[in-house]
Amino acid sequence: MENHTTRPHHVAVVGSGPSGFYAAAALLDAGTCGGLDVRVDMFDRLATPWGLVRLGVAPDHPKIKSVSAQYDKTARREEFRFFGHVHLGDPEELRSSGESGGVITRDELLERYDAIVYAVGSQTERRLGIPGEDLPGSIASVDFVGWYNGHPDHAALDPRLDSERAVVIGAGNVALDVARMLLLPEADLRATDTADHALQAFVASGVRETLICGRRSVREAAFTTTELRELDDIADLTVVVDPEQAPPGIADDDTLTKGARRNLELFSGWAQKGPDPDAKHRMEFRFLRSPVEIRGDGRVEEIVLGINRLETGEDGRTRAVDTGERETVTTGLVLRAVGYRGVALPGLPFDDDSGTVPHTEGRVDGHDREYVVGWIKRGPTGIIGTNKKDANETVRHLLADLAERAPIEQADDHHDAVEAWLRERCPDLVDQEGWEAIDAHERGRGEPHGRPRVKVVDRDHFIELSRPR
Numbered sequence: 166m167e168n169h170t171t172r173p174h175h176v177a178v179v180g181s182g183p184s185g186f187y188a189a190a191a192l193l194d195a196g197t198c199g200g201l202d203v204r205v206d207m208f209d210r211l212a213t214p215w216g217l218v219r220l221g222v223a224p225d226h227p228k229i230k231s232v233s234a235q236y237d238k239t240a241r242r243e244e245f246r247f248f249g250h251v252h253l254g255d256p257e258e259l260r261s262s263g264e265s266g267g268v269i270t271r272d273e274l275l276e277r278y279d280a281i282v283y284a285v286g287s288q289t290e291r292r293l294g295i296p297g298e299d300l301p302g303s304i305a306s307v308d309f310v311g312w313y314n315g316h317p318d319h320a321a322l323d324p325r326l327d328s329e330r331a332v333v334i335g336a337g338n339v340a341l342d343v344a345r346m347l348l349l350p351e352a353d354l355r356a357t358d359t360a361d362h363a364l365q366a367f368v369a370s371g372v373r374e375t376l377i378c379g380r381r382s383v384r385e386a387a388f389t390t391t392e393l394r395e396l397d398d399i400a401d402l403t404v405v406v407d408p409e410q411a412p413p414g415i416a417d418d419d420t421l422t423k424g425a426r427r428n429l430e431l432f433s434g435w436a437q438k439g440p441d442p443d444a445k446h447r448m449e450f451r452f453l454r455s456p457v458e459i460r461g462d463g464r465v466e467e468i469v470l471g472i473n474r475l476e477t478g479e480d481g482r483t484r485a486v487d488t489g490e491r492e493t494v495t496t497g498l499v500l501r502a503v504g505y506r507g508v509a510l511p512g513l514p515f516d517d518d519s520g521t522v523p524h525t526e527g528r529v530d531g532h533d534r535e536y537v538v539g540w541i542k543r544g545p546t547g548i549i550g551t552n553k554k555d556a557n558e559t560v561r562h563l564l565a566d567l568a569e570r571a572p573i574e575q576a577d578d579h580h581d582a583v584e585a586w587l588r589e590r591c592p593d594l595v596d597q598e599g600w601e602a603i604d605a606h607e608r609g610r611g612e613p614h615g616r617p618r619v620k621v622v623d624r625d626h627f628i629e630l631s632r633p634r
């Protein structure tokens with residue numbers, strides 16, 4: 166390997182969620198361990214870093230959120246800079262969308278950085294494609310989760326929580342998160358960093374029951390055991406499962422993974438126990454059900470579920486097949502939690518089927534100097550830690566390429582010139598110091614109430630807090 170220069174290599178990381186931070190840490194470690202001098206500038210279109218750790222992970226999972234301490238450690242390194250309120254995209258498009266704030270283009274980044282790592286995640290929802298999907302009261306989990314977590318894009322959602330029953334579509338951890346958040350006891354909620362607007366709405370909510378519908382059987386459900394197990398620790402909650410769907414002995418199968426066996430033991434345990442009639446809240450799981458139609462006069466009033474049977478395809482995968490039988494459930498709130506989807510980035514290739522950027526082990530296909538990590542690379546799967554291995558793979562190739570490739574032209578004051586350019590282009594820019602001021606403010610407001618933080622959600626408030634005093 167030949168190193169062409171002793172000057173620092175400048176890498177832009179676009180997106181400040183887990184995959185972006187794992188990539189940044191691996192890049193900076195290359196300096197400590199591998200003898201390459203790498204500087205990382207991380208960009209986010211929001212004022213705040215941490216992506217899904219701040220805005221996706223359920224507020225009642227503070228342990229999962231505590232991974233942000235690792236990201237803080239990376240952010241405090243001298244060779245790292247954070248630039249929030251910087252939107253990478255098409256300036257025309259941003260202007261016509263009415264969104265405020267500064268925008269920079271991919272070409273401008275390519276002029277200034279030796280490499281770009283895209284860590285932008287999956288920013289939108291998978292669609293069900295059924296009639297009534299867009300009726301008021303039918304909400305994508307990406308919006309609902311963003312709303313209760315104080316994502317500025319979703320703060321105004323204002324969902325009506327006046328229906329006694331909510332129906333949740335999907336049998337994954339996001340479905341479980343939204344169903345659980347709707348049923349948490351007030352005292353548990355008040356100890357979290359749930360955005361204040363959502364906290365008030367949850368406390369006043371009329372929802373007493375969540376019905377979680379999986380299109381395949383209990384065996385194929387995508388929940389993880391830890392998340393299922395914690396349901397037993399929630400006060401006033403009874404978990405309801407039809408004994409026919411999770412009969413005794415369902416877990417006695419040598420072909421099952423350990424995780425799958427534990428899940429089935431939990432489900433069959435709940436099924437045998439039966440519902441607790443005195444519990445204030447009820448979470449029911451119903452499998453082999455697909456949404457067919459959402460109905461209502463001006464808002465959701467009921468959902469029609471198709472009853473499925475299972476079939477194994479030639480690829481060995483179990484598929485849900487419609488039996489033609491129907492079941493109608495009364496509800497005013499349908500939460501669609503059937504997975505997230507990536508959004509195409511200007512100038513980069515995009516695979517519409519998977520919602521990801523085509524790549525080879527993180528190197529964007531046909532694009533030198535551009536790389537992907539996280540969900541935009543592999544699709545919306547895995548837990549937070551999965552992103553570490555994923556980012557390491559990409560960074561290994563990126564570092565090998567940096568060492569091989571002639572660096573971009575740059576003046577001696579390149580590092581400062583980039584910052585000056587950004588400040589001029591993005592007047593609302595929030596830097597690391599600005600974010601630390603926001604962070605301290607939020608934590609300070611939370612502390613007297615025993616909450617990790619009270620989140621700021623308003624753009625102007627972020628700007629005000631981040632300005633040097």
Ligand code: NAP
Pocket residue numbers: 229291292293334335336337338339340342379380381385386387389392455456502503504505545546547548549
């Ligand atoms: P997911 O795990 O992929 O689950 C999506 C669910 O939606 C599956 O049950 C899927 O069923 C179902 N589905 C897809 N299309 C459907 C349709 N048209 N009709 C009915 N059902 C449909 O996705 P996720 O829940 O959004 O989670 C994303 C990732 O984040 C996962 O890896 C998850 O584990 C992770 N996560 C982790 C945590 C945690 O660790 N606490 C919390 C939240 C999320 P099929 O299986 O039949 O396709």
